[in-house]
Amino acid sequence: MARTTSPSKKWTIFGQDPDIILAALANILSWLVVTFFPFLLPHLLPSSPEEEPACNEITSTTQTKCVSIGRPGGMEQLRLVTLKPGFCTIGYNVRHFCPPPYSHALSDDPIFPTDCVILKNEAFSVNYADCTIRWGLYESAKKFVGWPIVPGFDVAGTIEHVGGNDPSGFKVGDRVFGCTLFGAYSTKVLVPKIQLRKIPPCITSFSEAAAFPAVSLTALYALHLAGYFPDARTNFRNKSILIHSAAGGVGGFFSYDKSSTYSSRGNQGCADSFGTFFGTIIFGGAPFCFAFGIGAIHAFRIGAREAFGIGSLN
Numbered sequence: 001m002a003r004t005t006s007p008s009k010k011w012t013i014f015g016q017d018p019d020i021i022l023a024a025l026a027n028i029l030s031w032l033v034v035t036f037f038p039f040l041l042p043h044l045l046p047s048s049p050e051e052e053p054a055c056n057e058i059t060s061t062t063q064t065k066c067v068s069i070g071r072p073g074g075m076e077q078l079r080l081v082t083l084k085p086g087f088c089t090i091g092y093n094v095r096h097f098c099p100p101p102y103s104h105a106l107s108d109d110p111i112f113p114t115d116c117v118i119l120k121n122e123a124f125s126v127n128y129a130d131c132t133i134r135w136g137l138y139e140s141a142k143k144f145v146g147w148p149i150v151p152g153f154d155v156a157g158t159i160e161h162v163g164g165n166d167p168s169g170f171k172v173g174d175r176v177f178g179c180t181l182f183g184a185y186s187t188k189v190l191v192p193k194i195q196l197r198k199i200p201p202c203i204t205s206f207s208e209a210a211a212f213p214a215v216s217l218t219a220l221y222a223l224h225l226a227g228y229f230p231d232a233r234t235n236f237r238n239k240s241i242l243i244h245s246a247a248g249g250v251g252g253f254f255s256y257d258k259s260s261t262y263s264s265r266g267n268q269g270c271a272d273s274f275g276t277f278f279g280t281i282i283f284g285g286a287p288f289c290f291a292f293g294i295g296a297i298h299a300f301r302i303g304a305r306e307a308f309g310i311g312s313l314n
Contacts, residue, residue, distance in 0.1 A: 023072050023136035030073025045079055046070045048148055050102040052082040064088045066186035068101070070148045072136025088118060088188035091181035092144040093195070101150040101183055103190050106161075114164030119176065119191050122206035124184040125154035127214060127249065133182075145182055152184025155191065156199065156210035163193075175199045177209035179217070215249030222250070 013021055033044050047054075047070075052063065064083040071077060083089075086107035090100050097113045098104050106112060130151040132138040141149055156177035159170050170176065170193060178196035183189050199209045243254045 019142075020137065026072035026136055027074065030071070030077060034074065034076040041076060044071070044073075045077065046148065047081075048102065050083050050087050052084050060085060064186060064188040066150050066183075067152075068148045068150055069134050073134065075134075077134055088190050089150045089183035089186035090190040091183040092140075093181040093192055094190055095144075097190070100145045101148060106190075112161070112163045113190070115194070116163045116190050116192050117159050117170055117176075117196065118161040119155055119189045119196070120157045120160045121155050121184070121187055121189050122157040123210035124152045124156075124186075125210050125212075125214065127153060129153070130185075141182065150183045150185050152182065152186070153179050153214045154210045154212075155180055155184045155189055155196075156206040160188070169193060170196070170198075175206075175209075177203075177206075177213060179213050212249075212253075216253050218250045219253040222254075 012018065030044060033040050048068070051068075063085055064087055066081060066083065066089050068079045068081050069077050070079065083102060084105065086105035088103050088106065090098065090103050092100050094100070094103075094113065094116060097116070106118070129138060133141045133149060133151045136142065141151075154177075157175075159172055159174045159176060162170050162172060175198065176196040177199050178191065180189055180191050180195065199206075203209045243251045245251045246254070
């Protein structure tokens, strides 16, 4: 008779996850230091060997500047640092080349990953996930990167260097946008080619291009899980959709005119399959939605599928 084992139960402290308790204590410690003992703050913000020494006031404009978080805490944990010449930030998705958050000195490395490019980053978005990273509560950030970490997912800029020899692919100077698995708060990022797309002519600014990749792809993935994307083949009898936090980035895309956003194959196929859209908005969040959504919604109207090279939308 086969013996079955039950999954191990994670231990708790007074019913609370120990990781959450440790993160809370770290945040309290950070607040105490910055409030009552600010002279100790430098000791609370660890540096990395890839950083340019603070005493070196002469740095090149080509050196990477990024926002680094050394440990859980408040806004005081955000450090603007300059990396040594040849270094840039990377995401966990480039771990086959080197561990994040910083690359090797690429100028001295004879083996540049052929599936990646160096992006001269002109804009990145700020997502709620970035706040939870700083608090020390973002599970994948702790699991895949740890501390220090350079937060951020969305990037937009121009390609500075291309790995490999692919005449039909990207070239230096291309205007692109896309996602990285952390590392976006930086002026230079090493990004896999597969996670970038050329910016369509209708998107006129880098900030507009960086405003929507993560949230729009999250919205599309949610539709996919529900069976509405890429084709309307859902088996759910109820066609209505409840959108929590409709004032947020993801909810904003859902809430926008579904008849023009989610049509499929040049017709109303997917749009007609939707029932009523219901949205929940937290008081105080609506102004953020409208302020953020001006550029992002316009970008999404061109069609997330078209922008990312997976079809076209009306």
